[in-house]
Amino acid sequence: MISVIIPHLNQPDALEACLRSLDAQTLPRHSYEVIVVDNGSATPPKDVVAGHPGVRLQQESHPGPGPARNAGVAAASGEILAFIDADCRARQDWLSSVLRWSQLSPAGTVLGGDVRIWRPENAKLDAIAAYESVFAYRFKLYIERHGYSGTGNMAVSRRDFDRVGPFAGIDVAEDMEWGQRALRTGLRFRYTPEMIVFHPSRGSLLELYAKWDRHIAHYRNMAEGKPLWRLRWIAQALLILASVAPNALTVLASDRLHGSGVRLKAIAVLCAVRVHRAMTMLSHLQGRRAVAWNVSEAAIPSGAAKGTIVSQLRQVGTPAE
Incomplete structure (x- = not known):
């Protein structure tokens, strides 16, 4: 069985x-x-x-x-x-x-x-x-x-x-x-x-950010205590930023997408997510954070941070709320 x-x-x-x-x-x-x-x-x-x-x-x-x-x-x-x-x-x-x-x-x-x-x-x-x-x-x-x-x-x-x-x-x-x-x-x-x-697929960029916030907290907890973990963590954050260009080529070559318009949309989301990941990783150098699973969009910070996210959402044409 x-x-x-x-x-x-x-x-x-x-x-x-x-x-x-x-x-x-x-x-x-x-x-x-x-x-x-x-x-x-x-x-x-x-x-x-x-x-x-x-x-x-x-x-x-x-x-x-x-x-x-x-x-x-x-x-x-x-x-x-x-x-x-x-x-x-x-x-x-x-x-x-x-x-x-x-x-x-x-x-x-x-x-x-x-x-x-x-x-x-x-x-x-x-x-x-x-x-x-x-x-x-x-x-x-x-x-x-x-x-x-x-x-x-x-x-x-x-x-x-x-x-x-x-x-x-x-x-x-x-x-x-x-x-x-x-x-x-x-x-x-x-x-x-x-x-x-x-x-x-997730319904918005906010949900993608929430997913990566959870994963990054996991990875940070697993990395802490290893030799030179802070330097390695910073290097990984910078590599994530640098990965946008080669991964844009991956989008252009993918057989799972058809048409230039949908590929450009995917690249726009790629840029937003990689920037968010890198910045969130660097913010984790200040200390551990609690981890939750199935975080709702309500957990995304309000105020200026959310305003920035909403702006990015509108730029790529996905629902902001």
Whole structure:
């Protein structure tokens, strides 16, 4: 059996779409179970889960997607653990691909799949979706260059998961940290493009900024204490600024975008995001900051900072509020 584990926090509509996609899998229903772990939502998704027979709802009070996934693992009975996020939708053959490649791969292999930007059929790409179609959820890059998989589309045997141990808490990038431990125990990651899930693009630049604010806080917490970490941190921030030019060429050459207009929109968002990332990294030299997941746009600072962001949003033609 495959155990599908979904961490959830305040995303009932997205969870509904995710569970519908799991109901529609080509793999026979008796071959997999689905476990949703709510991490303290304002309204627990009991009604959503109740609409999908066989789906179980668990609770985890310790904040963070890592602890929520750990609770799902503790409740799981499958030999294969398949992780997907509540705001993702699985292609109909996702679990069939998980099962097939789990059987074909050598022992000690962790599978990471492809995450694509979802949009309604025939819908045009806006600026954010165009940018994310090229730069978001690059699991192939994560696996082949950095040696870890994102947990929005990952599968591992229960035995191998137990060798590595549970995911870390909210203060670090739990997928990256778990992947580092997995490599040290002798496991290897395999990019599996047949394992496909879809993720909707973010609705505005504010949401992109909030995502990167969370990731940067994770990376800063993981970097602190290492030799010369401050100098390395500054150098990385400057490299992010310098990366705009070569990555603009990546946008122009991408086969996921069609037409000059949509490519220019993607490049505009690229410039805004890279500047924000670099400036936020430099601001983190002053000290640690609290980390939260599923931060709403309401968490973006008000006043001058928000005014600057809104100005950038209008320049690239995406909704500001």
